Amino acid sequence: MRIGFGVDVHRFAPGDRLMLGGVEVPAPYGVEAHSDGDVILHALCDALLGAAALGDIGEHFPDTDAQWRNEPSGRFVERIVELLSQQSFRVVNVDVSLLLETPKIAPYKRTMRENIAALCRIAPEAVSIKATTSEQIGFVGRKEGLAAYCVCLIEEVS
Numbered sequence: 001m002r003i004g005f006g007v008d009v010h011r012f013a014p015g016d017r018l019m020l021g022g023v024e025v026p027a028p029y030g031v032e033a034h035s036d037g038d039v040i041l042h043a044l045c046d047a048l049l050g051a052a053a054l055g056d057i058g059e060h061f062p063d064t065d066a067q068w069r070n071e072p073s074g075r076f077v078e079r080i081v082e083l084l085s086q087q088s089f090r091v092v093n094v095d096v097s098l099l100l101e102t103p104k105i106a107p108y109k110r111t112m113r114e115n116i117a118a119l120c121r122i123a124p125e126a127v128s129i130k131a132t133t134s135e136q137i138g139f140v141g142r143k144e145g146l147a148a149y150c151v152c153l154i155e156e157v158s
C-alpha cells in the first residue's frame, strides 16, 4: 500500500461555471486555466502520481504543450490510472477536500464521486468528496480562487 497527496489551486476569472470533479457547477465566476481548471481532478492527478512517485501533473501534461490545452481533466486522470496499472498499481480509495466559499457543492457530490470512481476503476463508495469554506479569510475567503486537497491509497497487485 502507498499513500499519495495532491494539492491544486486556481484563480477565479470572469465566467459562470466551475468544473469540479468532472461536473459543471454553475457559479458566479470561472477559473483561469489552460485546461478546464478542475482543481479536484488536478489534485487527484498529483495524489495518484505521488503515491507511485511518478512525478507531477505539470511534468506529464505541461501547460506549454498545445496538445493538453482545453483537454478535459478526466483524460489526465485516465492516463495516470493507466500508467499506474502498467506499474502494477490499482487505486484503493480517494479522499478529497475542496476549499470554496461559494457555491455549495452538495447537490453535485454524488455525480463527482461517480465520475472519479469510474476514472479510477473503483466503487463510488471508495471516493469521498468533502467541502468547506475558508470563513471569509485568505484567498479562498476573499473569493479570489479555490483549492482542492486530495489523498489516495494505491496498492500493488501481484
Ligand code: MG
Pocket (backbone or CB within 6 Å): 008, 009, 010, 037, 038, 039, 042
Ligand atoms: Mg490545476
